[in-house]
Amino acid sequence: MPPSVTAARPRVVVVGAGFGGLEAARKLARSPVDVTVIDRHNYHLFQPLLYQVATAALSPADIAEPIRVVLRHQQNATVLLDEVIGVDTTARRVETRFGAAQSYDYLVLATGSQYAYFGHSDWPRLAPGLKSIDDATLIRRRVLLAFEEAETMTDPAIRKRLLAHILLVEAGPRVLSGFPDKLAAFARRSLERMGVEVLPDRPIEAIDQNGVLAGGERIEAANVIWCAGVEASPVARWLGAPAGKGGRIRVAPDLSIPGHPEIFVIGDAAFVTGPNGEPLPGLAPVAKQQGQYVGELIARHFRGVPAPPPFRYRDEGALATIGRHSAIADLGWLRLTGWAAWILWGVVHIFFLIGFRNRMAVFLNWIWAWLTYGRGARLITGDTTPLALTAKSATRAIPVESRNEGTPDGRQGESALFRD
Numbered sequence: 001m002p003p004s005v006t007a008a009r010p011r012v013v014v015v016g017a018g019f020g021g022l023e024a025a026r027k028l029a030r031s032p033v034d035v036t037v038i039d040r041h042n043y044h045l046f047q048p049l050l051y052q053v054a055t056a057a058l059s060p061a062d063i064a065e066p067i068r069v070v071l072r073h074q075q076n077a078t079v080l081l082d083e084v085i086g087v088d089t090t091a092r093r094v095e096t097r098f099g100a101a102q103s104y105d106y107l108v109l110a111t112g113s114q115y116a117y118f119g120h121s122d123w124p125r126l127a128p129g130l131k132s133i134d135d136a137t138l139i140r141r142r143v144l145l146a147f148e149e150a151e152t153m154t155d156p157a158i159r160k161r162l163l164a165h166i167l168l169v170e171a172g173p174r175v176l177s178g179f180p181d182k183l184a185a186f187a188r189r190s191l192e193r194m195g196v197e198v199l200p201d202r203p204i205e206a207i208d209q210n211g212v213l214a215g216g217e218r219i220e221a222a223n224v225i226w227c228a229g230v231e232a233s234p235v236a237r238w239l240g241a242p243a244g245k246g247g248r249i250r251v252a253p254d255l256s257i258p259g260h261p262e263i264f265v266i267g268d269a270a271f272v273t274g275p276n277g278e279p280l281p282g283l284a285p286v287a288k289q290q291g292q293y294v295g296e297l298i299a300r301h302f303r304g305v306p307a308p309p310p311f312r313y314r315d316e317g318a319l320a321t322i323g324r325h326s327a328i329a330d331l332g333w334l335r336l337t338g339w340a341a342w343i344l345w346g347v348v349h350i351f352f353l354i355g356f357r358n359r360m361a362v363f364l365n366w367i368w369a370w371l372t373y374g375r376g377a378r379l380i381t382g383d384t385t386p387l388a389l390t391a392k393s394a395t396r397a398i399p400v401e402s403r404n405e406g407t408p409d410g411r412q413g414e415s416a417l418f419r420d
């Protein structure tokens with residue numbers, strides 16, 4: 001059972017300072033509890049703009065904010081940099097990789113999701129996903145390295161291969177399956193006008209250093225980027241609870257786990273169905289609303305007021321940007337395409353970024369990029385070894401295995417390829 005309202009300074013441990021975890025912690029700012037936020041990074045990351053780091057439009061620091069800065073005015077909050085590796089539900093303790101175990105009265109698990117490679121352990125190395133700053137800078141490096149290499153090649157075929165033609169390979173029949181048909185069709189036409197080749201109905205069957213096999217067709221590519229499929233972080237394993245689709249934990253209507261009213265799972269890690277019986281999507285607004293709900297529920301307990309009614313998601317719509325001045329927006333009561341949707345997309349993303357500095361930096365970078373067509377963050381960081389696959393016929397080719405690129409910890413159904 002949750003602690004009684006008379007216990008001295010009960011402890012709420014929040015694991016994960018993403019969209020869900022931060023909201024839960026903030027909701028408890030005025031409650032008579034000690035809040036401990038544990039994250040394996042010391043920053044909150046605005047993942048929806050990661051692709052702009054990968055494509056050199058923004059710098060990593062523009063889309064991330066130190067957790068301590070976000071919570072600096074919250075007197076009852078402590079921030080710990082550590083990785084959670086398990087939960088002892090009997091002793092009510094969170095096990096961490098480096099520091100001491102953390103005991104809790106209430107536990108909020110908000111550890112998000114990671115890319116799923118459908119059991120292919122070698123694919124993350126060949127086709128990085130886009131989930132972290134490391135992933136984004138790795139993709140940026142690989143794409144920029146391909147351009148640099150093209151500069152040194154004399155063979156026109158190799159140069160052409162390196163100067164990126166983009167193919168979007170999709171296992172399903174269309175792109176952006178979460179959007180209505182008309183909006184998705186608009187998105188596809190916009191992509192094709194920009195020169196992107198969209199290849200639907202082509203599940204990826206194999207990936208190697210020189211490209212992919214998709215729907216029975218061999219596609220040569222200098223860079224392969226994996227955006228196909230996610231699975232929840234290993235919360236189910238920690239709790240010894242059965243995992244649902246995509247490894248997500250099926251939670252009670254108040255987002256607690258069955259048998260443990262003191263443990264909540266929120267955001268991408270939780271399996272929750274909406275009023276239509278369909279699972280709620282892995283989106284930032286879902287995680288944020290769930291974090292606010294759980295924070296409020298715990299706060300109410302200590303105020304001695306009744307718990308809120310079961311969680312209900314308020315769907316305020318979905319947006320997707322496509323290019324320089326093209327986007328789609330489905331607000332339920334209003335659907336927009338093109339310029340109007342693009343302006344709305346920009347305003348919403350600036351608004352939801354954490355921190356005034358980040359909002360200003362992103363706004364100014366976008367204005368600059370829009371006016372000049374420039375990409376200010378075109379830095380190749382880390383290993384500058386030429387891409388072995390692009391230089392396979394050159395004498396300085398180096399096997400991919402010998403490069404120090406790390407393994408991404410790896411979104412839904414699409415892979416982007418750059419090829420000749």
Ligand SMILES: Cc1cc2nc3c(=O)[nH]c(=O)nc-3n(C[C@H](O)[C@H](O)[C@H](O)COP(=O)(O)OP(=O)(O)OC[C@H]3O[C@@H](n4cnc5c(N)ncnc54)[C@H](O)[C@@H]3O)c2cc1C
Pocket residue numbers: 015016017018019020021038039040041043044045047048049050051082083084085110111112113130131233266267268269282283284285287319411
């Ligand atoms: C490239 C990309 C683009 C996206 N675009 C959009 C978009 O346009 N709109 C939208 O609504 N959503 C978008 N999303 C989805 C959205 O980012 C997620 O749904 C949202 O981040 C989920 O929030 P969360 O709190 O569950 O997890 P997250 O925000 O992922 O936070 C999880 C936190 O837990 C920490 N963590 C994980 N494991 C551990 C551990 N073992 N120990 C300690 N800490 C841990 C992580 O470091 C992270 O800080 C996008 C996601 C990606 C990857």
